[in-house]
Amino acid sequence: xxxxxxxLVDCNSFYASCEEVFNPDIIDKPVGILSNNxxxxxxxxxxxxxxxxxxxxxxxxxNKHLIRKNDIRIFSSNYALYGDMSARVMDTLSIFTPELEIxxxxxxxxxxxxxxxxxxxxxxxxxxxxxxKHVGLPVSVGIGPTKTLAKIANHFAKKHxxxxxxxDITDHPxxxxxLRWTQVENxxxxxxxxxxxxxxxxxxxxxxxxxxPDKWIQKKMTIVGLRTVKELRGISCLxxxxxxxxxxxxxxxxxxxxxxxxxQNLLEATSDYCTTAVKKLRSENQVASLVxxxxxxxxxxxxxxxxxxxxxxxxxxxxxxxxxxxxxxKILKRIYRPGYKYKKVGVMLADIIHQSKAPLDLFQPxxxxxxxxxxxxxxxxxxEKMGSHxxxxxxxxxxxxxxxxxxxxxxxxxxxxxHIPVVKAI
DNA sequence: TCTGGGGTCCTAGGACCC
DNA sequence: TCTGGGGTCCTAGGACCC
Numbered sequence: 001x002x003x004x005x006x007x008l009v010d011c012n013s014f015y016a017s018c019e020e021v022f023n024p025d026i027i028d029k030p031v032g033i034l035s036n037n038x039x040x041x042x043x044x045x046x047x048x049x050x051x052x053x054x055x056x057x058x059x060x061x062x063n064k065h066l067i068r069k070n071d072i073r074i075f076s077s078n079y080a081l082y083g084d085m086s087a088r089v090m091d092t093l094s095i096f097t098p099e100l101e102i103x104x105x106x107x108x109x110x111x112x113x114x115x116x117x118x119x120x121x122x123x124x125x126x127x128x129x130x131x132x133k134h135v136g137l138p139v140s141v142g143i144g145p146t147k148t149l150a151k152i153a154n155h156f157a158k159k160h161x162x163x164x165x166x167x168d169i170t171d172h173p174x175x176x177x178x179l180r181w182t183q184v185e186n187x188x189x190x191x192x193x194x195x196x197x198x199x200x201x202x203x204x205x206x207x208x209x210x211x212x213p214d215k216w217i218q219k220k221m222t223i224v225g226l227r228t229v230k231e232l233r234g235i236s237c238l239x240x241x242x243x244x245x246x247x248x249x250x251x252x253x254x255x256x257x258x259x260x261x262x263x264q265n266l267l268e269a270t271s272d273y274c275t276t277a278v279k280k281l282r283s284e285n286q287v288a289s290l291v292x293x294x295x296x297x298x299x300x301x302x303x304x305x306x307x308x309x310x311x312x313x314x315x316x317x318x319x320x321x322x323x324x325x326x327x328x329x330k331i332l333k334r335i336y337r338p339g340y341k342y343k344k345v346g347v348m349l350a351d352i353i354h355q356s357k358a359p360l361d362l363f364q365p366x367x368x369x370x371x372x373x374x375x376x377x378x379x380x381x382x383x384e385k386m387g388s389h390x391x392x393x394x395x396x397x398x399x400x401x402x403x404x405x406x407x408x409x410x411x412x413x414x415x416x417x418x419h420i421p422v423v424k425a426i
Numbered sequence: 427t428c429t430g431g432g433g434t435c436c437t438a439g440g441a442c443c444c
Numbered sequence: 445t446c447t448g449g450g451g452t453c454c455t456a457g458g459a460c461c462c
Binding site: 034035036037038039040042056057058059060061077222223224245247248249250251252253254255258298299300343344346405 | 427429430431433434435437
Binding site: 042103104105106107188189190191192193194221222224225 | 458
C-alpha cells in the first residue's frame, strides 16, 4: 500500500455560479441564492460576501437600501438546474481519476494515488481549467495526504490569491504554518459546539489541535474527533467512498408559505411529502417499514408553541405510496392539536431495505408480489415522461395553499425543453 | 409580513435476557 | 444490613456535514 493522496475539488459559490452561467450580466454583481420557501440565504457569490452578508441570514433582515445600492441579485433555489450542473461537473472530474467520491452536490474527492510522479499542483490546474471549459463553473482544488488535509488545502487555495485556486499541502515546507493559519472552526468535522469547547481549552487553530493528547480528545469529542486529529497529523482514517451508499432514511419536509391551522391542509401536505419520499424510495429500489411524521409551530414567533412526532410500523416493508399516506395521516391525526399556527410538517421513512431483501409473509402478499409494485412503476413511468405530478393523489389536495414560496425562480435551463436558452443572432 | 432541507454517525442509558 | 453481573439490542439526543 502506497501513501494515500487525495484532491478535494469544490465548486466556488456553487449555486450562485450556476445562475451566473446562464445570466452572464450578473457575474460582477453580488448574488445570493435563497433556501426553500425563500427564507434564508444559503449561497453567496464572492461579491455578496464582501458586503458582509453571511450564509444563513434571513432575506428580510437584509437592508433594502443595501440591496438597491449594490444591485444585489437574489434568486430562489433552482435544484433542477443545480443537480444537472453537478452531474456535468462530476462527469468531467471522472476523467481525471479512477476513484472518485461524490461527496456532495458541489464537492468530490479524487484519489491521486499513483499519480505522484506528476506535478500534482499542475494536475490540479488542469482539472480546474477543464471543468471551466466543459461546464463553465469555477472550482478550487486542494491536495493532501488525507481528506481532512485536502479540505484545509482547498480552503487555503480559496483564500489566497497567489494559489490561483489550487494548493497542494503534501510535504509543503510550511505545513505547520498552514495548520496554524487554520482556525479551529474551519476544520472539517469541527462544528460550532466543538469549536467553542476547544477555544475554552486554549486550542484555537489546527496545529494546536494536533498537539492535544489523544485520550483527552476522545473523551471530549468521541472517536469522531480523534479521527479528525489523526487526519490532521497525516494519518488517513477516512477512506474514499466510491460506491453510492443506499439511504438509511428519507425525509421530506417543508415549511409552509403561510401558517396552517386546520387539520385538512396538514393532511394534504403530509400526503404530498409522503408521495415525494416514497417515490425517492422506489427510485433506489428500496422498501421501508417505518413511517414517522412530525410537525411544529414557528419557533421564531412569540406565540403558543407545539412540536411533536410519532411513528407507525407497517406490517410489511412497502414501496406503495397509499400504504404510507394512510399511515402518515393516521399519525398526523394523533399528534395534531387544534389551536396552533403550524409552520411545518414532515415525513420520514426509516428501516429501509433493498426490495430484494424484503421478507416474505405466509398470510399476505408483499409489495413485490401483488399489483402494487406494478401500479407504482407505471405511475413513475408516466410522471417521468409527462412531467412530475401529472398523476398524483387526491389526498394531496388541489389548491395547495400551504405550498412554499419561490418567487425569484430562474428557468430550468438544462432540464426542461421549455426553458432552454435561446441564442439570438443580431 | 418574511428565519431551509436532507442527511450521517456516535454514545449513554434503558430494556431485556440468561 | 445485605439485593449479581454481563451481554446485547434499541432509541433518543447530540454532534457534524452540505
